[in-house]
Amino acid sequence: MDWEITMSETKHITRTIITSTLTLAVWTAAPAQDLPFTLTEVGPNVWAAIGGANPATGSNAGFVIGDDGVVVIDTFASAAGAKQLLAEIRRRTKLPVRFVVNTHHHLDHAAGNAVFIEAGALVLAHRNVHGWIRPENLRLLGMSGSAVNPELKAMVEGIALPAMGYDHELDLHLGSRLVRVQWMPGHTGGDSVVTIPDARVVFTGDLFWHRGLPNLIDATTASWIETLDALSAAGPDSAFVPGHGGLGRAVDVTAFREYLATLRRLVSDARQRRFTGDALAATVRPTLAERYGQWDFFEYLAAPNILQTEEELNGTKRVPR
Numbered sequence: 001m002d003w004e005i006t007m008s009e010t011k012h013i014t015r016t017i018i019t020s021t022l023t024l025a026v027w028t029a030a031p032a033q034d035l036p037f038t039l040t041e042v043g044p045n046v047w048a049a050i051g052g053a054n055p056a057t058g059s060n061a062g063f064v065i066g067d068d069g070v071v072v073i074d075t076f077a078s079a080a081g082a083k084q085l086l087a088e089i090r091r092r093t094k095l096p097v098r099f100v101v102n103t104h105h106h107l108d109h110a111a112g113n114a115v116f117i118e119a120g121a122l123v124l125a126h127r128n129v130h131g132w133i134r135p136e137n138l139r140l141l142g143m144s145g146s147a148v149n150p151e152l153k154a155m156v157e158g159i160a161l162p163a164m165g166y167d168h169e170l171d172l173h174l175g176s177r178l179v180r181v182q183w184m185p186g187h188t189g190g191d192s193v194v195t196i197p198d199a200r201v202v203f204t205g206d207l208f209w210h211r212g213l214p215n216l217i218d219a220t221t222a223s224w225i226e227t228l229d230a231l232s233a234a235g236p237d238s239a240f241v242p243g244h245g246g247l248g249r250a251v252d253v254t255a256f257r258e259y260l261a262t263l264r265r266l267v268s269d270a271r272q273r274r275f276t277g278d279a280l281a282a283t284v285r286p287t288l289a290e291r292y293g294q295w296d297f298f299e300y301l302a303a304p305n306i307l308q309t310e311e312e313l314n315g316t317k318r319v320p321r
């Protein structure tokens with residue numbers, strides 16, 4: 001059956017889904033009138049940029065306009081996407097972009113950093129991100145075992161690093177407006193959630209994927225589930241900007257939590273029946289498909305999600321340290 005793919009193939013596909021579009025994005029800027037993202041004002045002067053599958057973006061981003069400056073959340077997969085985001089900010093305010101938050105080290109959220117640094121911004125992230133951006137993205141690109149495209153390698157080695165790191169929580173004040181940055185575990189170990197309390201908007205980075213299977217390469221699902229419980233407690237009137245997929249509510253965060261919990265339960269059951277590796281993936285996948293087969297990336301990420309959860313439950317999963 002065509003979904004019975006090997007362990008090395010699943011790693012290749014996981015790598016490909018993140019990077020295939022980026023190769024093009026390194027050189028190709030979309031025409032200015034053709035935005036590679038959809039902008040939505042999700043709260044007063046709080047904008048979500050939903051990137052979809054466009055190669056210039058590869059993920060979602062956003063920005064917050066305060067009294068005396070702007071905070072940008074994530075910088076897309078390319079300088080081209082970041083430049084278009086900056087242009088859209090400039091259309092809405094003359095205030096300086098003072099801070100950029102990288103929600104984590106994955107290159108689809110940080111590759112455009114230099115565009116905002118050139119515009120005068122300070123890039124900040126959880127303290128782990130500075131040391132992970134270049135080596136961990138290169139490792140991810142090289143997971144298939146084949147040589148990394150030299151231009152893509154140069155792009156990753158040139159990603160501008162955060163100038164500031166924080167441990168647990170950081171408050172940014174844009175005059176009277178508070179933007180709160182908090183570390184939460186799950187997706188990589190260096191993830192930040194950005195909350196704008198006065199607008200009840202939460203930028204989750206890749207801790208929340210809306211109706212999509214997540215990338216679990218660097219993940220720890222046990223702590224991720226606890227993070228999602230904490231996030232969904234924000235209540236039904238909060239808006240959530242995910243790392244991938246459209247805008248969501250707490251109920252959607254809970255649905256994503258249920259995906260991770262279901263994945264762990266199915267993999268755990270199969271382990272108890274002595275399945276391992278590709279045979280385990282083959283027995284779990286159809287049950288997972290009954291509930292989640294329509295979610296984004298299911299075809300590409302179901303098998304890697306299963307195998308990486310097996311590694312986590314075995315205690316053999318490699319995560320960034």
Ligand SMILES: [Zn+2]
Nearest residue numbers: 059108206243
């Ligand atoms: Zn992402």
Ligand SMILES: [Zn+2]
Nearest residue numbers: 104106206215
């Ligand atoms: Zn990510």
